[in-house]
Amino acid sequence: MEELWALNLDHERLERYQVDILRAVLREDETYSYGHRLKSYFENEKHQKIDTLAECAERLKQDSEDRKSYVALWDTARDLTAKEGRPCLVSLYFRKFEGKLTLSATFRTHNAMDAYPMNLYGLLAIQGRVAKEAELEPGAIVVISHSLGLDPKELDRALMIIGKRPFEVRLDPMGYFRITLDNGGILVEHRFEDVTLKEYRGKTAVSLQHQIARDVALSDINHAIYLGRQLAKAEMALKDGREFVQD
Numbered sequence: 001m002e003e004l005w006a007l008n009l010d011h012e013r014l015e016r017y018q019v020d021i022l023r024a025v026l027r028e029d030e031t032y033s034y035g036h037r038l039k040s041y042f043e044n045e046k047h048q049k050i051d052t053l054a055e056c057a058e059r060l061k062q063d064s065e066d067r068k069s070y071v072a073l074w075d076t077a078r079d080l081t082a083k084e085g086r087p088c089l090v091s092l093y094f095r096k097f098e099g100k101l102t103l104s105a106t107f108r109t110h111n112a113m114d115a116y117p118m119n120l121y122g123l124l125a126i127q128g129r130v131a132k133e134a135e136l137e138p139g140a141i142v143v144i145s146h147s148l149g150l151d152p153k154e155l156d157r158a159l160m161i162i163g164k165r166p167f168e169v170r171l172d173p174m175g176y177f178r179i180t181l182d183n184g185g186i187l188v189e190h191r192f193e194d195v196t197l198k199e200y201r202g203k204t205a206v207s208l209q210h211q212i213a214r215d216v217a218l219s220d221i222n223h224a225i226y227l228g229r230q231l232a233k234a235e236m237a238l239k240d241g242r243e244f245v246q247d
Contacts, residue, residue: 013118014117014118014121015121017118017121017122018121018122018124018125019125020033020035021033021034021035021122021125021126022035022038022039022053022125022126022129023035023036024036024038024039024040024051025040030085031082031084031085032085032086032087034073034087034089034122037073037075037087038051038052038053038071038073038092038126039051039052039053039054041075042075052071053071053126053129053130053133054133056069056071056092056094056130056134057129057130057132057133057134058133058134060094060096060101060130060134060136061133061134061135064096064134064136065096066095067095069093069094069095070091070092070093070094071091071092071093072090072091073087073089073090073091073092074086074087074090074091074108088107088108088109088110088115088119089105089106089107089119090106090107090108091105091106092104092105092106092126093105094127094130094134096136096139097139097140098139099136099137099139100136100137100138100139100140101127101130101131101134101136101137101138101139102139102140102141102142103123103126103127103130103139103140103141103142104141104142104144105119105123105141105142105143105144106144106146107119107143107144107145107146108146108147109145109146109147109148109149110145110147110148110149111149111150111151112148112149112150113150113151113154114154116143116145116148119143120141120143123141123143124138124141127141170220170222172218172219172220172223173219174192174217174218174219174220175190175191175192175193175197175217175218176190176191176192176223177189177190177191177212177218177227177230178191178246179230179231179234179244179246180244180246181234181237181238181243181244182201184203184238185201185202185203185238186201186202186203186204186205186208186231186234186235186238187199187200187201188200188201188202188208188212188231190212190215190217197217198215198217200212203235203238204235205228205231205232205234205235208231209228209231212227229247230246230247233247234246
């Protein structure tokens with residue numbers, strides 16, 4: 001609760017949104033709503049309204065390995081030409097992975113400061129409902145935003161929130177790098193625990209940078225910046241004939 005308030009997020013408002021996102025009725029002042037698109041907008045071949053979440057839950061209950069529990073909220077015939085009222089959330093995909101129900105959600109556009117956290121809480125409610133009816137435990141949620149933006153009016157607030165975040169060192173799940181000078185060049189060992197995954201050799205930081213980037217051998221930006229500093233340091237030591245000691 002305190003963490004939400006620190007980010008200027010109202011817990012009660014988020015809980016109301018979770019209820020609202022599962023509401024199938026479209027209000028008179030609305031051109032669309034996620035709940036309406038999910039539960040009573042689309043029709044089947046018999047022209048009956050479809051509760052897409054219920055359909056997905058039933059599919060997964062009957063076959064937990066189902067790969068067809070995919071829902072599109074975007075109505076191309078209407079939304080591509082409509083002047084207003086297009087959903088930002090455009091698709092949901094439910095799948096069991098490692099015994100849990102995962103959800104992949106795609107947004108065509110997102111406001112990073114307000115819409116993103118609200119939508120994430122909404123996705124938790126959607127996933128929870130399908131998981132309960134499918135008799136599965138909720139798992140991970142993956143959010144893909146094709147356009148993630150920030151209102152310039154919210155910049156000061158965003159900087160304030162970022163400034164409150166404490167710095168912490170996180171280990172890269174893809175491993176670490178051991179750098180040494182060897183046979184007139186730079187040797188970089190990509191290691192995970194006590195296992196060497198691959199060796200990279202070169203005489204410049206740039207050449208090694210491209211080799212490592214080609215393999216997508218790291219996943220953390222702080223780790224990437226650190227590695228770049230160490231490679232530059234090793235290159236200077238090699239040129240000057242000095243000993244290199246990795247920080």
